[in-house]
Each structure stands twice: as C-alpha cells, then as structure tokens.
Amino acid sequence: MYDELVKRLRTAKAVVFKTEDVTLLGDAADAIEELIEKLNHADDQIERLVNAAEDRRWIPATERLPDDRRDVQITVFWHDAWRTMYGYYDGAYWHLYAPMHTEVADVYVIGWMEKPTPMPLPQPKEK
Numbered sequence: 001m002y003d004e005l006v007k008r009l010r011t012a013k014a015v016v017f018k019t020e021d022v023t024l025l026g027d028a029a030d031a032i033e034e035l036i037e038k039l040n041h042a043d044d045q046i047e048r049l050v051n052a053a054e055d056r057r058w059i060p061a062t063e064r065l066p067d068d069r070r071d072v073q074i075t076v077f078w079h080d081a082w083r084t085m086y087g088y089y090d091g092a093y094w095h096l097y098a099p100m101h102t103e104v105a106d107v108y109v110i111g112w113m114e115k116p117t118p119m120p121l122p123q124p125k126e127k
Contacts, residue, residue, distance in 0.1 A: 006032050058111045065089050066112060071097075073115055077108040086115065 006029045058075070066072050069088050076083055076096065087096040094109055 003036075006036075056113060056116070058113050060111050061109050067091075071115055072112045074109050074112045076110070 066089050069090055071086055071088050074085060074087050074094070074096075076085060076087075076094070078085075078096070078098075085096055085098060087094050089095075089109075089112075094107055096107065
C-alpha cells in the first residue's frame with residue numbers, strides 16, 4: 001500500500017504540477033520511505049521483546065517440564081513454605097540447589113522458567 005503511494009509520488013510529472021510541487025512530492029516520498037523503515041525496525045524490536053518475554057514466563061508444571069536437565073528457576077512447596085529457587089528435573093525427580101541438600105524428591109513444583117541471563121561483568125581497567 002505505502003510502496004504504491006511512494007511510487008506514484010516519485011513518478012508525478014511536472015506537466016501536472018508546478019516545479020515546487022514536484023519537489024514537495026519527492027520530499028513526501030522520502031519521508032514516507034523513512035517512516036516505513038522506522039516502522040519495520042520497530043516491528044523487529046517488538047518481536048524481539050515479545051520473544052524475550054515468552055522466554056521469561058512462568059510455565060506451569062502441568063503444562064510441561066524441562067526436558068534436558070538444564071538449570072531452571074522453580075516455584076516449589078518445600079519445608080512447609082512456598083519458595084522460589086533453582087534446580088533441574090531429571091525426568092523423574094526434581095533436584096534443588098538448596099543448602100545441605102543435593103536431591104529432593106518429595107517436593108511440589110507448580111511452575112518453572114528459564115534462568116535469567118547474567119549481567120555482563122565489567123572488564124578490569126588496564127593500568
């Protein structure tokens with residue numbers, strides 16, 4: 001739709017319009033093309049944000065479980081309280097990273113999400 005408008009603006013003949021009008025039409029075509037480029041870039045950014053948000057959503061354990069023993073963040077009922085902690089699922093049991101425990105099978109995990117990407121560490125300053 002916009003491409004056709006730009007094409008028509010660029011091919012306007014000086015016979016129909018004054019020279020100043022043709023210049024204005026060319027400027028309008030340039031402005032429209034620039035806006036289209038910005039909108040396409042914004043669409044790409046929005047898609048990346050939506051994908052990132054999807055990666056960071058809580059996934060109910062009833063919906064699916066992590067399948068490759070990777071570390072994830074979990075919400076678990078453990079020691080009479082709801083907690084958020086890290087662990088992994090081995091296909092049969094949850095393994096929690098908790099003080100003094102390496103494997104815990106009697107826990108109730110209601111959901112999990114991917115671990116956040118760590119913040120980049122600052123580079124040491126050279127002397």
